[in-house]
Amino acid sequence: MSSIVVNEELPAALDRIANDVDACFDAILPVPQDARARLIEAMRYAAIGGGKRMRPLLCVTTAGMLAVDRETAVRVGCAIEAIHVYSLIHDDLPCMDDDALRHGKPTLHRQFDEATAVLAGDSLHALAFEILSDADRLPDPFTRAELVSCLAQANGANGMAGGQMMDIVAETSEFDLPTVTRLQQLKTGALLAASVEMGAILGHLPAEGRRSLRHYAHDIGLAFQIADDLLDHEGDEELAGKALRKDAQAGKSTFVSLLGADRARDQARALVDQAIGHLEAYGREADLLRAVARFVVERPN
Amino acid sequence: MSSIVVNEELPAALDRIANDVDACFDAILPVPQDARARLIEAMRYAAIGGGKRMRPLLCVTTAGMLAVDRETAVRVGCAIEAIHVYSLIHDDLPCMDDDALRHGKPTLHRQFDEATAVLAGDSLHALAFEILSDADRLPDPFTRAELVSCLAQANGANGMAGGQMMDIVAETSEFDLPTVTRLQQLKTGALLAASVEMGAILGHLPAEGRRSLRHYAHDIGLAFQIADDLLDHEGDEELAGKALRKDAQAGKSTFVSLLGADRARDQARALVDQAIGHLEAYGREADLLRAVARFVVERPN
Numbered sequence: 001m002s003s004i005v006v007n008e009e010l011p012a013a014l015d016r017i018a019n020d021v022d023a024c025f026d027a028i029l030p031v032p033q034d035a036r037a038r039l040i041e042a043m044r045y046a047a048i049g050g051g052k053r054m055r056p057l058l059c060v061t062t063a064g065m066l067a068v069d070r071e072t073a074v075r076v077g078c079a080i081e082a083i084h085v086y087s088l089i090h091d092d093l094p095c096m097d098d099d100a101l102r103h104g105k106p107t108l109h110r111q112f113d114e115a116t117a118v119l120a121g122d123s124l125h126a127l128a129f130e131i132l133s134d135a136d137r138l139p140d141p142f143t144r145a146e147l148v149s150c151l152a153q154a155n156g157a158n159g160m161a162g163g164q165m166m167d168i169v170a171e172t173s174e175f176d177l178p179t180v181t182r183l184q185q186l187k188t189g190a191l192l193a194a195s196v197e198m199g200a201i202l203g204h205l206p207a208e209g210r211r212s213l214r215h216y217a218h219d220i221g222l223a224f225q226i227a228d229d230l231l232d233h234e235g236d237e238e239l240a241g242k243a244l245r246k247d248a249q250a251g252k253s254t255f256v257s258l259l260g261a262d263r264a265r266d267q268a269r270a271l272v273d274q275a276i277g278h279l280e281a282y283g284r285e286a287d288l289l290r291a292v293a294r295f296v297v298e299r300p301n
Numbered sequence: 302m303s304s305i306v307v308n309e310e311l312p313a314a315l316d317r318i319a320n321d322v323d324a325c326f327d328a329i330l331p332v333p334q335d336a337r338a339r340l341i342e343a344m345r346y347a348a349i350g351g352g353k354r355m356r357p358l359l360c361v362t363t364a365g366m367l368a369v370d371r372e373t374a375v376r377v378g379c380a381i382e383a384i385h386v387y388s389l390i391h392d393d394l395p396c397m398d399d400d401a402l403r404h405g406k407p408t409l410h411r412q413f414d415e416a417t418a419v420l421a422g423d424s425l426h427a428l429a430f431e432i433l434s435d436a437d438r439l440p441d442p443f444t445r446a447e448l449v450s451c452l453a454q455a456n457g458a459n460g461m462a463g464g465q466m467m468d469i470v471a472e473t474s475e476f477d478l479p480t481v482t483r484l485q486q487l488k489t490g491a492l493l494a495a496s497v498e499m500g501a502i503l504g505h506l507p508a509e510g511r512r513s514l515r516h517y518a519h520d521i522g523l524a525f526q527i528a529d530d531l532l533d534h535e536g537d538e539e540l541a542g543k544a545l546r547k548d549a550q551a552g553k554s555t556f557v558s559l560l561g562a563d564r565a566r567d568q569a570r571a572l573v574d575q576a577i578g579h580l581e582a583y584g585r586e587a588d589l590l591r592a593v594a595r596f597v598v599e600r601p602n
Contacts (some may be wrong), residue, residue: 035470035471036467087423113396118393118397118419119469121423122387122462125423125457126426126456127458129453130457133446134450141445142442144446145446146442151430152427157424162425165336165417173336190356
């Protein structure tokens with residue numbers, strides 16, 4: 001059913017969100033004329049001009065479906081992206097994954113230095129909450145408080161950081177499919193789900209309405225990670241702009257190692273169909289969200 | 302004038318806040334029965350049972366003067382302390398200050414490992430905002446939003462993290478007194494000032510009332526850092542529970558190197574007198590805040 005979803009808006013939406021996120025970070029991060037200049041330059045290096053902007057895309061598309069002002073939604077999307085970027089900076093550090101390339105350019109600690117990378121990550125982490133608590137741009141305190149709650153939960157030990165800890169343990173343990181699923185729900189799924197949820201919060205969607213969007217987000221979060229494992233397994237390093245096949249070399253359990261590539265691909269497509277099924281209460285206004293779900297597993301990198 | 306302030310409550314207040322902060326972190330951080338256990342154990346190792354708890358003390362004392370429920374103030378104090386502890390963890394990393402001891406025990410990356418230290422710091426950072434956005438414990442969304450805004454600003458590139466960047470630059474630059482003052486206002490002063498300000502937010506103090514408390518906080522923040530430089534210069538490593546005299550070895554400009562010990566000590570005392578002067582609108586209910594100001598420069602470690 002969902003395989004016939006075609007959306008001509010998607011390429012334009014991808015271009016537009018990439019430009020909007022870059023412009024927003026550019027405006028938020030002016031380089032000061034003091035000794036903090038190096039820190040802000042490092043934050044800009046990591047935050048501007050790279051990545052697919054999946055999380056802002058999900059937030060802005062959900063908010064757009066609910067008629068939220070785009071500029072507001074982009075700012076909230078940038079708060080989420082700031083969390084994502086900080087997690088990549090820290091993940092790339094020598095004591096973590098020790099990666100040399102990210103989005104086709106040197107990782108932050110290679111371009112600057114490790115201390116600056118730690119601080120730039122910490123500062124982007126703080127920036128996310130500065131953006132969400134800016135009373136001039138997001139005037140409703142109830143909405144601000146809800147957005148902060150959603151993002152903080154997705155991000156901490158019971159969300160993304162917890163998933164990263166499990167990922168470190170996975171290097172020396174044999175994880176089964178339920179444990180890998182749980183790991184990925186925390187490491188990647190929590191922030192992707194928060195992206196949809198925060199769009200819904202901006203749209204003042206009541207709890208019942210949010211439930212189906214949460215199911216949608218949950219399914220595409222898992223599909224996204226399976227697609228990531230497949231790209232890691234079969235993808236092109238140049239196109240990906242980073243080192244691939246590190247999981248297999250480290251002997252880590254992934255969806256591909258546990259299911260095989262064919263079953264993993266089937267599973268990802270089934271999850272996308274299921275995700276799109278959760279949008280059945282919506283008409284044409286949700287077509288872009290349907291197209292994003294499809295893109296999650298069909299993206300080239 | 303202020304030198305006659307004697308407060309018999311202070312020793313009890315110091316003991317009480319230490320116990321309350323430990324109990325609060327203990328309750329907030331149960332160890333889960335999964336692969337995240339190591340992360341939570343690391344967070345507990347760093348957050349429980351160490352430090353003077355100056356920031357929670359300032360928050361809880363200010364809130365107490367304004368008749369705020371103590372349990373609520375302690376939770377907010379723990380959010381601030383979580384930020385302070387995360388900054389110490391990251392500051393101690395090999396790529397930063399490379400410290401082996403903190404509060405008389407091995408630093409987190411020595412006791413666990415570097416990757417766990419990075420993640421535990423990140424998770425404590427997130428925990429601060431989880432605590433402040435907990436609608437069950439802090440029911441007023443306007444207050445939650447204000448607390449988040451205050452803490453996020455004190456913590457990011459325009460606050461603590463910006464000061465840490467300046468501190469790194471200070472290792473290879475000759476900073477003058479105004480620049481060192483600015484550095485310390487960001488690195489240490491911003492979070493100490495936020496501690497007082499967040500107590501005032503909890504107490505729903507209007508803007509005029511907050512101004513004098515902000516001046517108080519600003520002065521003791523600077524006095525605290527001068528006292529820190531003096532302790533670093535003259536203190537006992539065993540009592541401090543960490544390595545001392547690293548700044549002098551690194552040739553870094555400090556208040557002591559720029560002013561000399563005697564003038565630095567006079568300056569710290571003058572700032573404390575000035576801080577206490579800002580409390581003149583208050584009666585006996587501010588005596589503990591006055592005693593805290595005095596303690597800031599007279600503490601043994």
